[in-house]
Amino acid sequence: MTNSAQARSSMIEGQLRPNNITDERVIEAIASVNREKFVPKAYAGVAYVDEDIRVAEGRYLMEPMVFARLLSEAHVKPTDLALDIACGTGYSSAILGRLAEAVVALEEDEDLVNSATAVLAEEACDNVAVVKGDVTAGLAKQGPYDLIFINGMVDEIPEAILDQLSEEGRVVCVLNDRGVGKACLVTYKDKVRGVRILFDAAIPPLAAFAKKAEFSF
Template identity: 85%
Template sequence: MTNASQARSSMIEGQLRPNNINDENVIEAIASVNREKFVPKAFAGVAYVDEDIRVAEGRYLMEPMVFGRLLSEAHIKPTDLVLDIACGTGYSSAVLARLAEAVVALEEDDGLVETGTAVLAEEACDNVAVVKGDITAGLAKQGPYDLIFINGMVDDVPQTLLEQLSENGRLVCVLNDRGVGKASLVTYKDKVRGVRTLFDAAIPPLAAFARKEEFSF
């Protein structure tokens, strides 16, 4: 067993299972992805620690426990089409690809799009398409999506994204509730938004989803 596979096993047994992440499909998906390939080489040795790992300006690999719990709560089916927002270097997309039928990975930065495409190809993620675009706008032309996954804490979920969900679609993210991160499951059925809080989660924010300050005179 290599050092990386040992670290991956330790992450699963020491971080995921003790936090009630026991969905074997999720466990197997995470176990099958080389997390160390999606971080800068200098951070490969700490790729499996229980912290968010910065991979680019404003982009992080989410803490494994939070990531795993979000995946478990999403109840991903093998027929699902997933939109992975702010995919960074593509780690979340690689794991989602093991659970869903197809993944559209959305990023804004040319460098991240290039890096993500290359690493996902190396990891044989043939059912992932990395696309450059506005992460707050989504990608309606490829939808509707059964699941939208947002990588980072957001102040709110834009209506534009909710309208890209399929009839029984769901969106998982971490919402900023007055400075406290709340992992949430968001639905949009019959034009009614529903939000269910899942657990507390402290992860870095996505600047693009920051609430615009209103000025009063």
């Protein structure tokens, strides 16, 4: 077994399974992707630690346990079309690509778009397309989506993104609840938002999704 495979196995057995990650499809997807390829070379040796890893300004590989729990709660189906928002270097997109039929990976930074495209090609993620665009606007022309995954803690989910859900679609994300991260599953049917809190999750925020300051006189 290579060092990389051993590190992945240790992450799964030491971080994921002890934290009630029991969805074997999620486990198998995570086991099949070389996480170290999606971090800067200087961080390759710590790619499997139970920490969020900064990969670019404002972009992180989410802590493995939180990421795996979110995926488990998303119940990704093999027929799903997924939108991966703020995909960074593309790690989350690679895992989603193992679980869903197709993935649209959305990122604002052109360097990250190019990096993610290259690494995803190396990892044989043929059903993932990386697109440059405003992460707060989503990508309506490719929708509707059965699953929208947001990489980072957000103050709120723009209605423009919720409008891109299919009839049975859902958003999986971490919402900022007065400074505390709450992993949530969000639905949006007939303009009615449903929010189910899943678990507490401390992950870095996405600045683009910060709530606009309100002025009072």
